[in-house]
Amino acid sequence: MFKKRILLVIAISLVGCSTSQPVVRTVRTTNKTIARTKQTLHKKPNTTIVKSVKKPINSKPDIISKPIAQSPVNNSKTETNSKTDINSETQILEATTRVKVTTAMVLEYISKYKDIAKNNMAKYGIPSSIILGQGILESGAGTGPLSVQANNHFGIKCHKDWSGPSVKYDDDSAQECFRKYNLPNESYTDHAIFLTGRAWYQPLFKLKKDDYKEWAKGLKAAGYASDPKYPDKLIGIIERYQLNQYDSEVLGTEYVPVNSKEQVSANSNLYQVSQGDTLYSISKKFNISIEDLKRKNDISENAISIGQNLIIK
Incomplete structure (x- = not known):
């Protein structure tokens, strides 16, 4: 009986020793986990650095866009330096406004409005050459302030009978009232109505439709412009750009070029x-x-x- 007790004690001791081993193993496992955790912590800064490097990529389009915006300027300089034809020559147009234009700008204006001028000649009896010549002179070939801001191509002031929109502009006097139109075509129509509807312009319509010189002088005599050189300027433009050819087209007569x-x-x-x-x-x-x-x-x-x-x- 005594021997059995001794054997039992020894067996219990052996079991106790065997159960203590996992504690040691657990400690070892914890150390590995700590080591791995430290490694993971060391890797996090690397991930952050990668993200920070990617951020500047978003700003590249702004940098690229700058030379793109500048390139047309460089091209235009090259083209301007290479141009030697007549279209690049400049001239001064002065009536209601004073502007500098190129021959190309005037030719473009003529191409744009010649059909309107011809239609108005057929309908109202005003020579196409006079209509286009005045449009070029008064509007600076469509570049003057009144034509740009108010679509007013003939420098027509408000007068008492005008109830439409208007703009203020310095002319013979400061801040004079000028008519404003929604479209340039309306300005051309109003110009024809303006001339045909006033008694002091009626002598013009007794003149020949192809006599642009007398029409130019008659406009000045009737008070259309205060500039004493207005007829000369108008005639000069008509002859320079051969605007009387459109009179011949409407009248069905042979066109004789003017030596300008x-x-x-x-x-x-x-x-x-x-x-x-x-x-x-x-x-x-x-x-x-x-x-x-x-x-x-x-x-x-x-x-x-x-x-x-x-x-x-």
Whole structure:
């Protein structure tokens, strides 16, 4: 019996020793887990760095867009330097506004509105050449402030009978009232109605429809413009761009081109400005100083207009 008890105690001791081993194993496992956790913590900063590198990618389109916006400017400079044709030449147009335009701009304007001018000639009896010439002169070939802001291509003021929209603009007096239109076509129609509906313009309609010179003088005489050189400017534009060809098309007559090259008036004391003329070139041609030329013609600036008659003696 005693022996059995001893054997039981020994067996219990052995069992106790065997159950203590997992404790050691558990400690080892914990150490590995800690080590792995440390490794994981060390890896997290790397993940954050990768994300921060990707952020600048979103800003690349803005950087690329800048040279794209500049490239047309560089191209235009190259094209401008290479142009030698007549379309790039500039001239001054001065009536209601004073603007500088190129020949190409004027030709584009003519192409855009010539059909309207021809239709108005057929309907109202105003020469196409006069309509287009006035449109070019008064609107600066569609680039002047009144034509851009108010679609007013003929410098027509409000007057008492106008109840439509208007704009204020400095002309003969400060902040004068000018008519405003929704479309340029409305300005062309109103121009025809304006001339046909006023008694003081009626003498114009007794003139021949292909006599643009008398029409230009008649407009000034009737008070359309205050500029004493208005007829010369208008005639110069008509002849420079051969606008009277559209009169012939409407009338069904043969068109005879006008010689618009540099001209000396029948009055040898006058010279009509033509394409390419400057005060300097005219002064050299007629052996007169620029200052004398400006003084004789009451010119304060160096700009002159095609068709303008200058006193040279």
